Amino acid sequence: MGGGFAGVACAKRLAGESGVRVELIDRNGFHQFQPLLYQVATAELTSEDIRFDLSHLFRDSHNVTVTRAEVTAVDPQARTVTLDDGRTLEADYLVLAAGAQPSFFHTPGAQEHSFPLYSVEDARNVRGRILTILEDVKQRPELVDQGALNFVIVGGGPTGVETAGALGELIHDVLPHAYRGVPFDHAQVILVDAGPALLAAFSDQAGVYAAKQLRKRGVQLRQNTTVKQVDPDQVTLSTGEVIMTRLVVWGGGEKAAEVATTGGLPTGRGGRVSVAADLTVPGFPHVYALGDVANIPSGDESALPQLGSVAQQSGRWAADNILAQIRGSAPHPFHYRDKGIMAMIGRKAAIAEVGAHRHEIHGDFAFAAWLGVHMQLLDSIGAQLKAYVAWAQEFYLRPDHRSAELLEPSRIDSPRIDWDQKG
Numbered sequence: 001m002g003g004g005f006a007g008v009a010c011a012k013r014l015a016g017e018s019g020v021r022v023e024l025i026d027r028n029g030f031h032q033f034q035p036l037l038y039q040v041a042t043a044e045l046t047s048e049d050i051r052f053d054l055s056h057l058f059r060d061s062h063n064v065t066v067t068r069a070e071v072t073a074v075d076p077q078a079r080t081v082t083l084d085d086g087r088t089l090e091a092d093y094l095v096l097a098a099g100a101q102p103s104f105f106h107t108p109g110a111q112e113h114s115f116p117l118y119s120v121e122d123a124r125n126v127r128g129r130i131l132t133i134l135e136d137v138k139q140r141p142e143l144v145d146q147g148a149l150n151f152v153i154v155g156g157g158p159t160g161v162e163t164a165g166a167l168g169e170l171i172h173d174v175l176p177h178a179y180r181g182v183p184f185d186h187a188q189v190i191l192v193d194a195g196p197a198l199l200a201a202f203s204d205q206a207g208v209y210a211a212k213q214l215r216k217r218g219v220q221l222r223q224n225t226t227v228k229q230v231d232p233d234q235v236t237l238s239t240g241e242v243i244m245t246r247l248v249v250w251g252g253g254e255k256a257a258e259v260a261t262t263g264g265l266p267t268g269r270g271g272r273v274s275v276a277a278d279l280t281v282p283g284f285p286h287v288y289a290l291g292d293v294a295n296i297p298s299g300d301e302s303a304l305p306q307l308g309s310v311a312q313q314s315g316r317w318a319a320d321n322i323l324a325q326i327r328g329s330a331p332h333p334f335h336y337r338d339k340g341i342m343a344m345i346g347r348k349a350a351i352a353e354v355g356a357h358r359h360e361i362h363g364d365f366a367f368a369a370w371l372g373v374h375m376q377l378l379d380s381i382g383a384q385l386k387a388y389v390a391w392a393q394e395f396y397l398r399p400d401h402r403s404a405e406l407l408e409p410s411r412i413d414s415p416r417i418d419w420d421q422k423g
């Protein structure tokens with residue numbers, strides 16, 4: 001269930017195994033490469049660049065069927081899943097790999113008025129919104145007084161930091177050439193984060209580096225600050241500050257996909273399914289939960305982070321455990337090979353912590369590490385690496401690179417903004 005890194009890796013490992021039949025169910029029928037979502041949102045890549053058709057990926061795997069459907073319920077006891085077309089499928093092994101969804105932490109108005117960044121559609125919505133705002137400001141410069149050029153990003157984790165950096169660069173390096181007449185000197189990119197340090201999963205120095213790089217890109221920081229309310233035309237912060245804006249990007253947190261909660265499975269932090277060391281759900285030896293939908297024990301108290309490499313490796317491991325169980329052997333505890341953590345704050349400003357001692361690197365080497373890890377992930381879902389390398393070269397060498405096509409609002413069917421709508 002789920003054609004993300006975990007589901008794809010599991011199905012790939014089981015492909016070609018005799019006596020095994022795999023049904024890979026995904027609501028979209030395509031894999032969406034989340035690590036490059038913000039590049040779509042900020043007009044560096046098209047949505048087609050990061051969307052990979054699952055039927056195509058498994059076209060040569062005769063024992064894998066791809067089904068495009070939404071799973072609406074899971075019954076771990078009966079080992080069945082119910083689909084939105086009314087069918088119920090029964091299996092010997094269930095693999096729950098449905099990923100995550102945004103968590104708005106009950107913030108009033110956030111779900112209705114902010115723009116999350118978790119799917120290709122979300123990324124297109126963000127890009128469409130930015131371009132619609134710019135088109136409107138070009139026609140009516142007075143909209144700047146209503147905060148039209150204020151862009152607010154919520155969350156100081158990798159998603160928020162990367163998006164803020166990319167948006168800062170877009171506004172200062174690219175858009176002034178494409179949207180002449182728009183007063184970009186009035187534009188503000190504001191990152192709001194509840195914590196005292198950015199990139200909390202990294203070291204303290206990494207947070208300081210990220211803050212410095214963001215400020216260099218014109219991003220303003222509001223730290224130790226939460227969002228109290230989002231309205232159509234403004235956002236209210238815990239400090240009492242009210243920022244007029246028509247784009248709030250929500251990178252404030254995530255929780256397990258809805259379907260994880262349907263079968264009475266044991267859940268923990270983030271609503272994620274708690275799994276045993278061998279990735280099975282305690283009490284259900286033939287039910288696995290992997291990747292972002294699961295809390296996977298890390299050896300110490302905490303769970304492994306929500307990362308592409310954790311999802312991918314857990315997918316492969318679960319497949320091996322299933323094959324072992326079919327042969328009558330016991331499944332093995334999952335062993336994660338840590339590739340490190342990394343974030344790209346902007347051009348020539350990547351940060352990575354690699355190796356057993358989390359050695360921290362910045363700049364060109366971190367960019368190379370970032371590229372390498374993403375290439376491996378892309379390769380695993382059958383992407384053409386040539387296209388990716390070409391993009392990376394452009395990105396690195398040319399500050400103003402963007403195809404005019406990507407900055408064309410008519411390419412995106414974005415709703416018009418009602419500038420009279422108030423909170």
Ligand SMILES: Cc1cc2nc3c(=O)[nH]c(=O)nc-3n(C[C@H](O)[C@H](O)[C@H](O)COP(=O)(O)OP(=O)(O)OC[C@H]3O[C@@H](n4cnc5c(N)ncnc54)[C@H](O)[C@@H]3O)c2cc1C
Binds near residue numbers: 308
């Ligand atoms: C903006 C962003 C940037 C990121 N950047 C990085 C990065 O740089 N490096 C990194 O390692 N990780 C990054 N991550 C995290 C990484 O993308 C995730 O950890 C990874 O995608 C998890 O894989 P998964 O297979 O568990 O879930 P997903 O990749 O989310 O896949 C889940 C799949 O399940 C499908 N699905 C969900 N519910 C249902 C249902 N009810 N029925 C049918 N199908 C369903 C979805 O359509 C989706 O295809 C990023 C995440 C985000 C959101």
